[in-house]
């Protein structure tokens with residue numbers, strides 16, 4: 001259904017406890033979440049019929065709501081069950097899935113404590129379009145002019161809609177200039193992350209990735225750190241200055257949507273995706289497949 005507008009697709013969306021036909025999953029224009037970004041969401045993928053790290057995504061969703069001072073009115077068990085129901089109802093096996101929670105439309109001004117909290121869950125096919133060989137060509141990134149703000153200026157650990165304002169600005173500017181994505185520095189000038197993914201750098205068997213102290217510590221990021229260690233790499237999390245990027249041979253992004261995406265260029269720096277990226281792409285592809293329960 002590529003190219004079909006998101007509000008015009010066929011299927012079922014879980015909306016406040018019931019499955020609604022896709023086109024009927026609507027909210028009012030005077031919704032608090034729309035005007036004041038009182039909205040949190042998840043991006044998760046199902047592989048072979050199972051959502052990878054579903055409980056971690058659900059817990060992050062609930063925690064993101066708490067960070068924005070609201071309680072999603074469903075338990076983690078209920079949200080997990082709803083995600084599975086959405087997959088089944090839409091006959092999806094490999095899919096991208098978007099749970100989203102927001103404050104409703106009872107009142108429309110900055111304070112929000114009297115507004116109800118809503119939850120919807122949608123899923124659709126969003127395959128990894130590229131073979132490993134294609135991926136290994138790498139994508140080109142532009143430096144963003146926007147910086148990840150200090151942790152005492154935004155709730156940076158939440159996956160909250162408001163934090164994506166500068167991501168959209170950065171990615172649109174990069175794409176207009178012929179790049180695939182943008183890489184953001186943080187408020188101190190350290191390397192931070194791409195607009196929807198974390199970043200890693202490889203030199204030989206050593207991997208370095210920025211410390212996630214003002215941006216999302218991605219679930220894929222943590223998975224990759226474990227897989228890299230299991231595959232004989234050392235992994236160091238530390239602050240990285242942009243001028244040291246020339247010391248590295250390979251670079252890749254990680255994220256639920258991006259999975260493991262090699263990078264060939266960041267601004268003035270070039271990288272050659274090779275064995276390191278290949279090993280980690282393969283390790284991640286194997287990791288996300290549902291684990292067979294050993295026969296009794």
Ligand SMILES: Cc1ncc(COP(=O)(O)O)c(C=O)c1O
Pocket residue numbers: 043167193194195196197198215216217218219220221254255256257
């Ligand atoms: C800004 C940002 N950083 C990092 C990530 C990677 O997070 P995860 O691996 O949990 O998908 C994402 C994707 O959710 C993101 O939007």
